[in-house]
Amino acid sequence: MPTAKEIVGKFSELKTLPHVAIKVGKLANNENSTMSDFEEIIKLDPVLVTRLLRLVNSPYFGLVQKIESISKAVVFTGMKQLRNLVAIESLRGMFKGGVEGEFSPQKLWLHSATVAILAEMIAKRIFGQEAEDVFLAGIIHDIGLIVEFQIVGDQLREACLEFKNGKGTIIECEQRCIGTDHSEVGYLLAKGWNLPDEVLKGIKTHHYTEKKKAVSSMGSILQLAEFMAAKMNYWPVPGPIEPLPADLARHVKNMMANYKIIIRDVPQEMEKAKELYAADE
Amino acid sequence: MTVDPTFDSIFDDLIDGDDSLYSFMEIIRPLMADCSIFLQSDSGNELLSEPSFVPPVDKDELIAEARRTDSLVSTVLTGGEFCYVMLIGKLNIVLLVVFSKDFAGEKGRTLFFRNTLSLALIKQEHAALVADKEQALKEINVFKQQHGKLIEDNYRQYNLNQEREKEYARKLESEIAKQTAELREANVRLEEISRLKSDFLANMSHELRTPMNAIIGFSELLAETKLDAEQADYTRTIVSSAGSLLSLINDILDLAKIEAGKMELENVICDLPEVVHNVTAMFKIPARDKNVEITCEIDDRIPRKIIGDGNRLRQVLINLAGNSMKFTEKGRIDIKLDYEMRVGRQIMVRFSVQDTGIGIPADRVEAIFDKFTQADGSTTRKFGGTGLGLAICQQLVGLMGGTLKVASEYGKGSTFYFVLPFEEASETMAAPAPEQAPEHVPAESGRILLVDDNAVNQRLASIIIAKLGYEVEVAGDGLEALELLKIHDFDLVLMDIQMPNMDGMTATRKVREIEADPQLRRQYQSLNSSQDPLPVLGLTAHVRKEDEEACYAAGMNGFLTKPIIKKKLAEILAEKLAGRQ
Amino acid sequence: MVDLGWDRSFALEQSGDDEEILEELLDLFRDSSASDLAKIKNGVADRDSVAVADAAHSIKGAAASLGIEGIRRVATDMEKNGREGDLEKIPDLLVKLEALLVEVAGIK
Numbered sequence: 007m008p009t010a011k012e013i014v015g016k017f018s019e020l021k022t023l024p025h026v027a028i029k030v031g032k033l034a035n036n037e038n039s040t041m042s043d044f045e046e047i048i049k050l051d052p053v054l055v056t057r058l059l060r061l062v063n064s065p066y067f068g069l070v071q072k073i074e075s076i077s078k079a080v081v082f083t084g085m086k087q088l089r090n091l092v093a094i095e096s097l098r099g100m101f102k103g104g105v106e107g108e109f110s111p112q113k114l115w116l117h118s119a120t121v122a123i124l125a126e127m128i129a130k131r132i133f134g135q136e137a138e139d140v141f142l143a144g145i146i147h148d149i150g151l152i153v154e155f156q157i158v159g160d161q162l163r164e165a166c167l168e169f170k171n172g173k174g175t176i177i178e179c180e181q182r183c184i185g186t187d188h189s190e191v192g193y194l195l196a197k198g199w200n201l202p203d204e205v206l207k208g209i210k211t212h213h214y215t216e217k218k219k220a221v222s223s224m225g226s227i228l229q230l231a232e233f234m235a236a237k238m239n240y241w242p243v244p245g246p247i248e249p250l251p252a253d254l255a256r257h258v259k260n261m262m263a264n265y266k267i268i269i270r271d272v273p274q275e276m277e278k279a280k281e282l283y284a285a286d287e
Numbered sequence: 288m289t290v291d292p293t294f295d296s297i298f299d300d301l302i303d304g305d306d307s308l309y310s311f312m313e314i315i316r317p318l319m320a321d322c323s324i325f326l327q328s329d330s331g332n333e334l335l336s337e338p339s340f341v342p343p344v345d346k347d348e349l350i351a352e353a354r355r356t357d358s359l360v361s362t363v364l365t366g367g368e369f370c371y372v373m374l375i376g377k378l379n380i381v382l383l384v385v386f387s388k389d390f391a392g393e394k395g396r397t398l399f400f401r402n403t404l405s406l407a408l409i410k411q412e413h414a415a416l417v418a419d420k421e422q423a424l425k426e427i428n429v430f431k432q433q434h435g436k437l438i439e440d441n442y443r444q445y446n447l448n449q450e451r452e453k454e455y456a457r458k459l460e461s462e463i464a465k466q467t468a469e470l471r472e473a474n475v476r477l478e479e480i481s482r483l484k485s486d487f488l489a490n491m492s493h494e495l496r497t498p499m500n501a502i503i504g505f506s507e508l509l510a511e512t513k514l515d516a517e518q519a520d521y522t523r524t525i526v527s528s529a530g531s532l533l534s535l536i537n538d539i540l541d542l543a544k545i546e547a548g549k550m551e552l553e554n555v556i557c558d559l560p561e562v563v564h565n566v567t568a569m570f571k572i573p574a575r576d577k578n579v580e581i582t583c584e585i586d587d588r589i590p591r592k593i594i595g596d597g598n599r600l601r602q603v604l605i606n607l608a609g610n611s612m613k614f615t616e617k618g619r620i621d622i623k624l625d626y627e628m629r630v631g632r633q634i635m636v637r638f639s640v641q642d643t644g645i646g647i648p649a650d651r652v653e654a655i656f657d658k659f660t661q662a663d664g665s666t667t668r669k670f671g672g673t674g675l676g677l678a679i680c681q682q683l684v685g686l687m688g689g690t691l692k693v694a695s696e697y698g699k700g701s702t703f704y705f706v707l708p709f710e711e712a713s714e715t716m717a718a719p720a721p722e723q724a725p726e727h728v729p730a731e732s733g734r735i736l737l738v739d740d741n742a743v744n745q746r747l748a749s750i751i752i753a754k755l756g757y758e759v760e761v762a763g764d765g766l767e768a769l770e771l772l773k774i775h776d777f778d779l780v781l782m783d784i785q786m787p788n789m790d791g792m793t794a795t796r797k798v799r800e801i802e803a804d805p806q807l808r809r810q811y812q813s814l815n816s817s818q819d820p821l822p823v824l825g826l827t828a829h830v831r832k833e834d835e836e837a838c839y840a841a842g843m844n845g846f847l848t849k850p851i852i853k854k855k856l857a858e859i860l861a862e863k864l865a866g867r868q
Numbered sequence: 869m870v871d872l873g874w875d876r877s878f879a880l881e882q883s884g885d886d887e888e889i890l891e892e893l894l895d896l897f898r899d900s901s902a903s904d905l906a907k908i909k910n911g912v913a914d915r916d917s918v919a920v921a922d923a924a925h926s927i928k929g930a931a932a933s934l935g936i937e938g939i940r941r942v943a944t945d946m947e948k949n950g951r952e953g954d955l956e957k958i959p960d961l962l963v964k965l966e967a968l969l970v971e972v973a974g975i976k
Contacts, residue, residue: 040444084437130429131422136436137429237297258298263418269297742900743930746893747882754884785925828929850882850933 007185008158014194017153023199026051027096031200034089041080044088048076057095058088064281090142093201094282097145100152109155109166109243118145119282120240123275124231127268132261133222140224143208146196147228148242150188150209153195158184169245176243177213189213214251221257230254234269308334311380315407321390325383350381359400371400377408484547488540495536503529507809530805538675545682552686556712557597559624559636560585561844565820566604567622568799568842570612580619581608583840588626589636593709598819599683600707604640605803606676607703611642618643618700632710639704647695655693656681733778733864734758736813738768738794739826740786744849748781748826751853755860765789769797772821776812778864782843783826792841795823799842820844822863826851872971873937882933897934898973901927905962905969908946912958920958921950927965939968 008016029047033039049055055076062079063072073079080088101115122144129137154162165183169176180187193210204224211225212232219226229250236247250258258265276283308326312334316324326334327350353360353372360372367388374381382404386396506525514522544550567583574581604622611620620642627635647655656677677691684691684705695701735757739745745761752759760775762768764786771777780798784791798821801807801814808814813821825838825846838846845859883890904923911919928943946961 037443038447040447042448081441082437084433084440131425134425134428136433234297261418263415264422265298266415267419267422269293741926741930743893743896744933746896747933750884750889751882785922785929787922828925828932849929850935853882 010186010190010194013153013157013184013186013191014198016157017195018198020156021100023093024051024096026054027092028199030089030092034085035200039085041077041085044080044085045076048092054092054095058091061091061095061281065278066275066281068278084138087138090138093142093199094145097149100149109151109162111152111155114148114151114242116283117235117240117242118148119279120235120238120276121145121147121228121231122282123279124234124268124272125227127271127275128227128231129224131268132264133227135222139202139204140208140227142201143205143224143228144231146201146205147192147209147212147232148188149195150190150192151242153191154180154184154188166243166245169243172246175214175248176245187213214248218253219251221253226254230258238272307378308332308380311375311378311407311411314410315382315403318403318407319384321387323385325385327381327383329379346383349383353381353383359397361397369396371396373400373404375404375408378411481548485549488544488547488549491543492540495540496533499529499533499536503533503809526806534805535675538679542675542679542682545679545686550682550686552596552599554594554596556592557595557600558592558844559589560591560839562597562601563604563622563624564839565799565842565844566601566608567840568796569605569803570608570620571796571842572800573612573803574620577612577615578617579612579615581612581622582619583622583624585624586626586636589624590634590709590711592712593634593636594712595707595709596687599687603680603683604638606680607640610676610703611640611644611701615642615644615700627706630708633708634711635706635708637704637706639702641700641702643700646697646699646701647693648697652693652695656691732756732758733860734760734776735860736760736762736768736771736775736777736780738762738765738780738786738791739783740764741783744783744826744851748851751851751856752781752860754853755857757860765791765794765797768794772798772813773811776816777821778813779860780813780821780823781826781847782823784838785828791825792837795825795841795843798823824859824863871938872968873941874975875935875937878935882935893934894972894975897930897936898969900930901939901969901972905965908958908962908965911950912955912962915955917950917953917955919950920955921947924950936968936972939965939972942968 026047030044033043033047048058058076058079059073061067062069062083067083069082071082073082076088083091098115101111101118122141125144126137126141129135129140151162161184162180165176165179168174168183169179173179174182177187177189189210189212193206196206196209208224208228211219211223212228214229215225219229232242233247233250235241241247249255308328312324312326324335325346349360349362349370349372353374357374357376362370364370364385369386369388369390370383371386372381372383384400390396391399503526506522506529510519510522510526541550563583563585567581570581608620608622620640623637623639623641625637625639627637629635680703681691684707687707689705689707691703691705693701693703735752737745737748737752737759739748739761740763745763749759749761760771760777762771765782766789768780768782769789772780782791782795789797798814801811802820820842822844823842825841825843826849827834827838827846828849835846844863847855847859879893880887880890883893904927907923908920911917911923924943924946928940928947931937931939931943942961942965946958946965949955949957949961
């Protein structure tokens with residue numbers, strides 16, 4: 007059975023993160039980059055520019071002024087945010103495809119977008135974190151499934167079937183049928199794309215882990231968000247919902263009032279983020 | 288797609304059903320300290336404030352009724368205690384409260400119950416509001432941090448851009464410095480080349496003229512020895528050819544000088560009428576021989592004296608007139624100076640040389656200014672000439688500030704014309720400085736030839752002239768004068784007009800004619816020593832304008848009225864002799 | 869009779885303020901004018917107005933140089949007539965001229 011590395015390797019041959027996204031990633035990490043550098047790179051892809059500007063101007067970002075240029079976008083949202091948006095726009099294309107047996111990339115996109123929104127809300131409102139990277143992590147956390155879908159499609163379908171029939175957690179089923187799981191694969195892929203460490207860790211640990219995660223860690227937040235999304239019928243793969251680990255559950259109980267408010271505001275936030283959900287044209 | 292979630296729908300298996308009961312009990316119990324409280328959620332969970340106290344009451348029935356009627360149910364218990372039951376719709380909890388029998392009156396109990404309930408609910412909401420506020424504050428905090436980071440980043444970028452600009456400016460400076468250095472170098476090289484050209488021209492000039500002069504000089508000496516007819520013929524040919532060659536060399540060197548930018552024009556006071564008449568006089572005889580009339584006309588409005596290069600101007604006019612002479616078999620040649628206009632301090636003068644010669648075909652008009660070309664190849668054979676003349680004229684006119692143009696009709700004639708700007712020489716200006724001579728020649732010395740047929744005048748004038756410090760010789764008429772010009776080197780001639788044998792005008796014309804012919808010129812000592820024409824002053828008794836013009840037309844450079852006044856003579860001699868070696 | 873009209877000071881000035889030179893010039897004048905006078909008489913005889921005019925011109929010039937106004941004037945008239953080809957008045961003018969020349973001859 008192939009290792010995660012092999013799978014990722016094969017996938018990288020077929021598909022890479024568009025080079026714009028990679029360059030932008032490098033720029034965001036570079037002390038000596040300015041908004042004009044950003045603009046130079048991004049405007050090579052006019053479709054991307056349009057998409058980005060539409061995103062930035064959507065109510066989700068709550069900006070008062072209308073942004074007409076990338077350099078202005080950088081000023082108002084910051085480089086990191088823009089990098090994330092570029093990544094998101096670039097990834098969107100990967101989540102194509104209708105319902106195929108037990109796995110639907112399209113559904114996965116909706117799930118990922120929901121998780122991203124929820125995770126951001128939790129990170130900001132409960133833990134007071136600046137949440138751009140959490141958002142990105144939300145979008146990308148299950149990308150491993152896409153990779154598996156492309157490279158070891160049959161095995162994935164088998165794993166999904168088993169999961170649906172209650173033969174264990176999705177992770178366990180994947181391990182059994184494929185030899186690795188989507189959190190490992192996703193981690194390696196994201197690593198290859200030079201995404202921030204926090205994001206990488208989040209992807210790796212967003213399911214049950216042996217080692218205890220801090221409640222405020224990205225992995226925990228993702229897990230909680232995933233749980234909530236699944237309960238809202240935005241599941242990645244149909245099947246039984248994995249319960250929360252004990253300390254996460256305890257945290258929710260202690261913060262009941264807060265979580266009640268979050269849930270109250272979720273529809274509103276999702277409405278604002280309609281732009282994100284928009285199907286790939 | 289949208290599923291409106293509720294807290295319970297998501298976290299129901301997380302939370303005990305009891306939690307909501309517990310939290311509500313926490314809130315309401317302190318508010319109703321003297322009472323027994325019983326809560327039941329709609330899922331059947333129950334909570335009792337004082338588990339030991341179980342009043343004899345049929346709870347279920349009361350609760351069912353409260354649920355059913357959704358209003359306050361009150362009853363009296365067997366012990367006389369009062370029991371109130373109500374459904375709290377918001378929480379889906381039924382609240383049962385038992386008051387002791389002496390707890391206020393009916394109204395009081397009801398009021399107390401309702402108010403306490405309201406208070407409890409408010410308190411519960413309050414908890415939610417507090418949570419809301421906490422979240423809002425947390426979000427605000429996050430925004431503040433993000434905002435701070437954005438500003439920092441923008442500041443960082445600002446600094447970067449400043450740096451970049453400075454770097455750019457530095458690069459630009461160094462580029463400019465480099466280019467300036469390169470330009471300077473190029474300049475130095477160009478100056479070097481220019482200097483080399485000058486040296487070359489000077490050298491060539493000298494190198495070419497030296498042997499030429501030897502050829503000419505010795506062939507002339509040869510011509511003066513005893514030769515037989517054949518030898519004399521050959522010698523004449525040599526002399527003539529040498530003359531032509533020298534002419535050609537001079538033309539070439541002139542042209543080279545102009546093209547190297549080394550030609551410098553003089554900026555001295557020059558007498559326009561003198562120049563023009565001089566030129567006309569030169570061609571009077573050849574014109575007459577050919578039966579062609581040559582005239583000159585100067586517009587009244589043109590000032591007499593202007594600042595310019597008289598010699599070069601003369602050169603141009605001689606060239607043009609010479610061409611006209613060459614190519615005109617019959618008719619006339621008119622040299623005209625017209626006053627065009629005044630522009631500021633300058634006067635624009637239009638020079639034109641018009642002839643009724645053979646003309647130039649339209650398609651050859653451009654080409655005639657080219658070096659070495661003539662209107663057509665055959666003209667060289669028929670008319671001679673090197674073809675350099677017009678090229679030189681064009682350049683000289685250009686240097687003087689004009690453009691040489693031609694209007695011509697084949698078979699009818701041609702007009703060469705150009706317009707030059709001149710500044711009028713004011714009265715107060717000094718006479719032209721003498722040419723750079725190794726020895727500065729003072730104006731009060733020179734050899735003067737006095738030509739007059741009257742003994743008294745001869746004597747008188749001689750005395751005066753001698754008194755002024757000049758040397759003087761006397762001739763009785765034009766013929767004698769010419770002979771003396773041959774054998775002596777005079778600097779100036781005072782020519783009486785009215786004389787027997789050959790009068791003054793004729794003599795002067797003759798002098799000019801000789802000057803126009805390089806070969807003849809060489810035979811006259813007085814005409815050989817300088818390129819400039821020999822100054823000839825007329826002595827006339829009459830002072831009318833016609834007389835003046837007649838003098839100039841003959842080629843004279845000026846005139847004096849008789850009787851000679853010492854002061855006037857001194858002035859004019861000084862003027863005309865200045866600068867003559 | 870006609871006045872000689874001699875401006876002696878002018879003549880002296882022309883001679884460079886030298887009495888000896890003045891004397892010399894006057895001698896020269898006498899000689900040259902005598903010769904010119906003869907030419908005029910011959911010219912009249914030969915009906916050669918040009919010769920008359922030329923000789924008159926010569927006298928005129930010399931007289932003017934020495935400031936002898938009277939002679940100059942007569943000579944001018946003679947020259948004018950001669951130039952116009954008119955010999956009628958010449959004899960009369962000749963008389964005047966000769967008289968004036970005699971006067972000059974007597975100058976010291």
